Amino acid sequence: MRGYAIRKAMQPHRLTLKVWAVAGSFFGSLCFVLFQGGKLALMLFVIVSILSIYLLLGKWSGIRKTAGSRQLMNAEHETTIEAGSSLNVSMHLQIPGIWPIPYVFVKERLFHKNNTEYTYEVTLVPDWKRRGIFEYKTHPLRRGFYTFGKTECVTEDIFGLFEHTGYIELPQQVAVLPQIVPIREWHQFHQMMKGTNHHSTTTRAVRETTQINGVREYIYGDRLSRIHWNATAKTGTWKSKEFERESLPKTFVVLDRHSQGYTEDEQFELAVSVCASLFHYGASRSFALGLVSGGAASQFFEPKHGQQHLKAVTQHLIGVEADGTYPLRRILKEYVQNVAPGSFVTVISPEHGESMLAVLHWLKQLQLNPCHIFVSADPQRKEHWLKSLKSAGFVGYAVSSLAELPVMLGGRS
Known part of the structure; x- marks a missing residue:
């Protein structure tokens, strides 16, 4: 925790140093073209200016306005799975804007009701329409209620100097049912x-009454009058009539x-x-x-x-x-x-x-x-x-x- 707090405190200073480095490069090239002149100085100034504008426009890359949707692939009615099963998740992202984005680093958080957090990280490269689709599989989940937190989307410029972050709120709850085993007879x-x-x-x-309530598995000792012949013929296994009970x-x-x-x-x-x-x-x-x-x-x-x-x-x-x-x-x-x-x-x-x-x-x-x-x-x-x-x-x-x-x-x- 202490190391994490130190890193968070140092981030603004690192960002300030990077900004001063870019600004220093721009003014250095400007001074070079003003006091030295020549084609080399001019060409260097143009390149540094283009790169500085590119880095400056990264703040409006559109990553903060990213939209998306989440789909649970193997969950019944998109809400429940059985304990011990993994959850297959598919995410669709749409990033507005025109600023070139080399890749997007996506972090998904899944919270258990006892405040346990599970993190899943995926890296994707958007297509020319700035769309991205990725899938991931969770670890086998234990019984309980789970909630998806904010989805964090992070991108950087091509030099890796500045990082831009956006969040998508897609609240969704998943209920993991307890495992069950079929019991034939008690x-x-x-x-x-x-x-x-x-x-x-x-x-x-x-x-039991004489009112038929359904069909059940045949139990050794059932009388012939209880056998449901139509269900037995259709399924290929012995079936017995189930009567309403007193x-x-x-x-x-x-x-x-x-x-x-x-x-x-x-x-x-x-x-x-x-x-x-x-x-x-x-x-x-x-x-x-x-x-x-x-x-x-x-x-x-x-x-x-x-x-x-x-x-x-x-x-x-x-x-x-x-x-x-x-x-x-x-x-x-x-x-x-x-x-x-x-x-x-x-x-x-x-x-x-x-x-x-x-x-x-x-x-x-x-x-x-x-x-x-x-x-x-x-x-x-x-x-x-x-x-x-x-x-x-x-x-x-x-x-x-x-x-x-x-x-x-x-x-x-």
């Missing part, structure tokens, strides 16, 4: 629904945002991606899921189904951070205390041990059905915690990467 969830709604063993069809117990997903629980950013990103994947799974199966997200700004979403509900939850997950100061049990007491008995509560958290067991036992006392999804990259810790959950009579999963989630939930871990 075995324990269906087992819980079956046990909650029935005192005897029955098929899943008993809990009233089911409420289901809540709890995202633990306690800042002390996460040792690294990737661990929290995994927790958010797991949460987003569960909601996409619920939306694809027409399950009503609610969200409890306790942090600096806590959010509570009632269990609903539909694209609008999924969109609202996803919008919240884009900007969520591990900024909570209260432990998980305090958050649950605030939002889950009055939840109807029999509801399914899935807790996504890196917390484990006696504190998490106490939370699960407390949920059990409220006549709820708790489930813990443990996010950790330590294999020994994962194995030990799963054994502890099983011995305590709770359902639990341990994931260290998003790709493991469908396998774990499908009961093939």
